[in-house]
Amino acid sequence: MEEQHLKFMQHAIALAERNIHECMGGPFGAVIVKNNVIIAESQNLVTSTNDPTAHAEVSAIRKACEKLQTFDLSGCVLYTSCEPCPMCLGAVYWSRLSRVYYASTRADAAAAGFDDEFIYKELGLPAAQRQLSTHQILADEANVVFKLWNDSENKTPY
Numbered sequence: 001m002e003e004q005h006l007k008f009m010q011h012a013i014a015l016a017e018r019n020i021h022e023c024m025g026g027p028f029g030a031v032i033v034k035n036n037v038i039i040a041e042s043q044n045l046v047t048s049t050n051d052p053t054a055h056a057e058v059s060a061i062r063k064a065c066e067k068l069q070t071f072d073l074s075g076c077v078l079y080t081s082c083e084p085c086p087m088c089l090g091a092v093y094w095s096r097l098s099r100v101y102y103a104s105t106r107a108d109a110a111a112a113g114f115d116d117e118f119i120y121k122e123l124g125l126p127a128a129q130r131q132l133s134t135h136q137i138l139a140d141e142a143n144v145v146f147k148l149w150n151d152s153e154n155k156t157p158y
Contacts, residue, residue: 004036005079005101008031008033008038008077008079008101009079009081009101009103011029011031011038011041011079012029012030012031012041012056012079012080012081012103013029013081013103014029015029015030015031015041015042015043015056015081016028016029016043016044016056016081016082017029018043019043019044019056022043023047023048024043024044024045024047024048025043025044025045025046025047025048025049025054026044026046026047026055026114027044027081027112028043028044028055028056028057028080028081028082029041029042029043029044029056029080029081030042030043030056030057030059030060030078030079030080030081031060031078031079031080032060032061032063032064032073032076032077032078032079032097033076033077033078033079034064034068034073034075034076034077035075039064039067039068039076040060040061040063040064040067041060041063042056042057042059042060042062042063043056043059044056044059045059053087055085055087055088056080056081057078057080057084057088057091057092058087058088058091060078061073061078061091061092061095061097064076064095065095071095071158072095072096072158073095073096073097073098074096074097074098075098076097076098077097077098077099077100077101078092078097078099078100078101079100079101079102080100080101080102080103081102081103081104082102082103082104082105082106082108082109082114083102083104083105083106083109084100084102085106085109085114085116085119086116086119086120086123087119118131
């Protein structure tokens with residue numbers, strides 16, 4: 001393993017540990033690197049901000065996008081203290097990060113009380129079979145918006 005990868009991962013792990021001592025949120029840290037330079041970092045801020053989406057990875061992605069003034073993080077690498085949860089993994093794909101390095105596994109996180117296995121299982125089920133009650137309504141009306149989007153000359157595709 002290249003020295004640079006170890007250095008960036010150690011930084012992500014240090015952020016996770018610091019988060020415990022500062023009571024900012026869960027024991028997770030993330031660093032985003034471009035051209036071997038840290039451009040963004042964050043810890044889990046869920047409990048300190050009352051934002052369930054403020055996981056370390058999502059928060060770091062937000063900071064990186066703001067710093068680079070783009071929603072496309074191609075060419076950037078994420079170092080995270082733990083394997084990304086389903087939400088964070090979705091954010092990784094949407095932001096187009098080029099690579100992810102993680103330390104602890106989702107099984108390690110589950111053993112510490114952060115078990116996302118039910119979400120992984122739920123995502124594989126048809127919507128009608130999931131535990132969360134969901135109901136589709138006004139699909140025709142909503143689909144008009146997609147037609148407007150497709151016809152618009154002022155859109156920024158992503």
